[in-house]
Amino acid sequence: MDGSLPDPDGMTAETAAGGLVARDVGMVYRRGREVTEALTGCSLEVPRGSWASLIGPSGCGKSTLLRIFADLVHPTSGRATLHGTTPADARANRVFALVSQQSTMLPWRRILENVELGLQVARVSPRERRRTAEEMIELVGLKGFERAYPAELSGGMRQRAAIARALTLRPRFLLMDEPFGALDEITREKLNFELLRILQETGATLLLVTHSISEAIILSDEVAVMSARPGRITKRVPIGFGRDRDRSLRDDPRFAAYEAELRHALHG
Amino acid sequence: MTLPEDVPLTAQPDILPAMARDAAALPPIPWHRLRRIALPLAVLFVALGLWQWITASGRVSPLILASPLAIAEAFGRSGAEILAHMGVTLGQAMAGFAIGNALGLLVAIIFVHSAPIRRAVYPVAIGAEAVPVVAVLPVLILWLGNGMAPKIVITAFLTFFPMLVNALRGLRSADAEVKELMHTLSADARQTLWLVRLPASVPFLFNALKLSACACIVSSIVAEWLAAERGLGHLIVVYGARYQTAEVWATALAATAASLAVYGLVTLAERLAMPWKTR
Ligand SMILES: Nc1ncnc2c1ncn2[C@@H]1O[C@H](COP(=O)(O)OP(=O)(O)O)[C@@H](O)[C@H]1O
Ligand SMILES: [Mg+2]
Numbered sequence: 446m447d448g449s450l451p452d453p454d455g456m457t458a459e460t461a462a463g464g465l466v467a468r469d470v471g472m473v474y475r476r477g478r479e480v481t482e483a484l485t486g487c488s489l490e491v492p493r494g495s496w497a498s499l500i501g502p503s504g505c506g507k508s509t510l511l512r513i514f515a516d517l518v519h520p521t522s523g524r525a526t527l528h529g530t531t532p533a534d535a536r537a538n539r540v541f542a543l544v545s546q547q548s549t550m551l552p553w554r555r556i557l558e559n560v561e562l563g564l565q566v567a568r569v570s571p572r573e574r575r576r577t578a579e580e581m582i583e584l585v586g587l588k589g590f591e592r593a594y595p596a597e598l599s600g601g602m603r604q605r606a607a608i609a610r611a612l613t614l615r616p617r618f619l620l621m622d623e624p625f626g627a628l629d630e631i632t633r634e635k636l637n638f639e640l641l642r643i644l645q646e647t648g649a650t651l652l653l654v655t656h657s658i659s660e661a662i663i664l665s666d667e668v669a670v671m672s673a674r675p676g677r678i679t680k681r682v683p684i685g686f687g688r689d690r691d692r693s694l695r696d697d698p699r700f701a702a703y704e705a706e707l708r709h710a711l712h713g
Numbered sequence: 714m715t716l717p718e719d720v721p722l723t724a725q726p727d728i729l730p731a732m733a734r735d736a737a738a739l740p741p742i743p744w745h746r747l748r749r750i751a752l753p754l755a756v757l758f759v760a761l762g763l764w765q766w767i768t769a770s771g772r773v774s775p776l777i778l779a780s781p782l783a784i785a786e787a788f789g790r791s792g793a794e795i796l797a798h799m800g801v802t803l804g805q806a807m808a809g810f811a812i813g814n815a816l817g818l819l820v821a822i823i824f825v826h827s828a829p830i831r832r833a834v835y836p837v838a839i840g841a842e843a844v845p846v847v848a849v850l851p852v853l854i855l856w857l858g859n860g861m862a863p864k865i866v867i868t869a870f871l872t873f874f875p876m877l878v879n880a881l882r883g884l885r886s887a888d889a890e891v892k893e894l895m896h897t898l899s900a901d902a903r904q905t906l907w908l909v910r911l912p913a914s915v916p917f918l919f920n921a922l923k924l925s926a927c928a929c930i931v932s933s934i935v936a937e938w939l940a941a942e943r944g945l946g947h948l949i950v951v952y953g954a955r956y957q958t959a960e961v962w963a964t965a966l967a968a969t970a971a972s973l974a975v976y977g978l979v980t981l982a983e984r985l986a987m988p989w990k991t992r
Contacts (some may be wrong), residue, residue, distance in 0.1 A: 515897055536899055543897045549890040553912045553989045562908070566898045594989040 450455045463493035463528050464620060465514060467651055470523035471675075472509050483509045484520070491667075493528070493617070496644060497650040498661035498709065500546035501671030507654040510676070514652065515543045527618055539567060541618035544612035544627050546626045548603040550595035557582065557591035560610045567614060574613070581609040584643060601632040608640070612647065619644075621653045626658065637663045641690055662686075663694060668703075670710040680710040777961035784966065787959035795948065795960075795967050802945040803971055805861050806933040809868020810925060812974075815878025816869065818918065825884045825910065826902060837883075842874040846932075850939050859940040868932045872925035879921035883914025918991075919983040925977040930968060945971075 469677055472484040483506040496705040499507045512518045513525045515534035527535040535541055542563070550559050564574035566642040582591055595603055604624060611619060623634040624640075637660055644651055644664075655661050661668045662684055670680040684703060686694060694700060735763055761781050767773055768780035775783065788795070820838070824831035853863040887909050895905050935947025945968050952960040984991050 517893055517896065536897060539899060541897075542893075545890065546891075547890050549888070550893065551892045551909065551912065553915070553987070562894075563898050565908070566895070566904055589953045596989065 446705035456644045464495070464650055465489065465491040465497075465525075465527055467510065467513070467525045468523050469523055470510065470513060470520045472506065472513065472518070472634065473521045482675040483692060485677060487523070487671075487677045489669055491650060491652055493650050494648055495666045496653070496664055498653045498655055498665040498668045499671060500655060500658065500661050500668060500707065501676060502711070503656065504669045505674050506676030507671060508622050511543075511620050511652065511654050514618075515541065515620050517543075535618075539563075539614050540616060541620055542614060544604075544607050544611045544619065544621045544624045546623040548600070548607035548624075550603055550606065552595055555592050555594055556587065556598065556606050559595065559606055560613060563610055572610045573706055577613050578609070581612045582606075584612065584646070585609045586639065601628050601636065604628065604636065608643070612643065615647070616649060619649045619651045619653075621651065623654055623656065626656065631655070634663075636693060638690075640664065645688060658704055658711070659695070659700075661707065662700060662703050663690065670707065682706055682710065764887045776956060776958050779962045783959040784962045787957070787963040791960050791963065795945070795964055798943055798945050798948045798964075799967050799971055801861075801943040802930065802933050802937065802968070803975075804977070805864040805936075805944065806868055806929040806971075808861070809865040809870075809933065810872050812865065813869035813929075814876045815923065817921070818880045820873075821877050821880035821884055822906065838874070838877060839878040846870055847935060849855075850936060853942045859942065864933050864936040864941070864944070867936045868929045871932045872921075872929055875924040875928075876918070876921040877931030879917040879924075880914055881883065883917025884910045886917065887913040915986055919979065922979045923976060923983075926979045927972040930972045930975065934968060937976070978987055 449609070462556065467489040468485055470487040472487075474481040474483055481557075487506070489497075489499075489510070499510065501507055509518065513520050514527060514532055514535075516536040525532055527541060530538070530540075551554075551562065554562070557575070557665055560578040560582055561574045564577060569577070579591070582588060585608050587602060587605050590598060590602065595606070598606070602692070604627075625636050628636065641664060651664065653664055653687060655664075665684050668682045668684060669678045670682070671677065672679045682703065685699070686697070763780050764778075768775065768778055768783075779787070820834075824835060829849075850863065850867065853866060857863040857866065884906075891909055891913075895909055900908065933944070934946035934949070937944035938950055941947040945964055949961055949964050952958075952964060
């Protein structure tokens, strides 16, 4: 990994065992007689505070790797850690938040109540959680829609609400599985840059699964490319844009070069 | 902060065709509402007219079928009596309804939290549903006397099963994604019950309540039929024995009204309970 990344504590990712680490992770799904080897010897490192994307052919195990970090499935071999702790401990300590493509909302709760859900589960007092939720709703640009029901919002707005909900617990890790995959191109790029701003403000570590090469470039310090199933990380491409990124990013000649490099890595 | 890029359709009147917009400017005439009330009313009046005509023409003995007018007169004569007995029947029905539904929901909650208990008890419960309770009613009356208790027990028994089956389905109806969300939020079983399972089951619970809204009055009446000193069922037996056919019909109509009222209240509660569906 690029050693020049900012590290608040002056430690490298190695010594602090901070960030997201997967070591030789293997994952075999068994459903009856059907056996699917989703991951094999998969290793990944995302230093604390940095942003990484995972791209690869569909079905190669990107979601599986993310779900291992989120403690939704257990790897068959190898191990995954978040800040040196197991996914189960990380979940109990609420150090990560997961945002999925479906922007899962509870249809009977208003947007404000949906955003408050994580705080409510964490037994934060009603006043405090209202305050935090309102703050996050403002951050994602949903002010004025607090009292709407999820069904009354568009997909893009629901996704903003899901991001707001994820941010309420001030997670150190944001795990995102194709969060903008269901959105149109324009909405998607707009949300990309807003997520960028939010990441800059919160300092969270990001692991993003995406099928969009440009999204990966915009949102990453490093893009990891996975092979077809059983998935492994076959190539890591550092993106040297630093932290001051804005919409002019696409005009940078390096953008096209990264794009070409990643396209080649993907399609061989 | 900029405005969200995508505003819901309702906030964009411009995309409505011009004609629709003009129509929307006028106070709308709720034709569909009028039709929804007027058509059934018309059918009802035609049926009543036919009924009156058949009975007045002497084709059917008034002992078998009283005319609508005779039934109206019976209401005038015996309305107070019918109303008093309706109170008893409604009281029993509502008590049984409340107990049966509460128990059904409670057992469903126990079932979703313990697979072993569910596997052991659910088949037995389904088997018990097949018991024709009316057949064991005489035994119940032997045990519990001919007061309100056996009626309440029967009604509770009959409302228990629809609630158990529907609540079980409703409590398990939350999507896999919602369950994963609660898992990543480290929610415990109680939080999942209150924040997800119960709210998700609300439409299912109302299905059960609507199913048993009418059934609870019927079961209460049937139980009164066999042995009671009060209630609409008892009244029907008494009027029948006296060949007061018009009174029998008036009582039956009163029971119908009671059933409809309970059903209507449940439907109203359903709307109030699910504002996210009716907005
Ligand atoms: N719960 C599961 N049971 C069985 N097979 C699964 C399960 N989840 C994913 N798979 C399989 O594992 C492989 C990788 O899936 P996934 O991680 O979702 O890929 P990606 O996100 O890269 O598209 C696929 O072949 C998929 O069918
Ligand atoms: Mg996936």
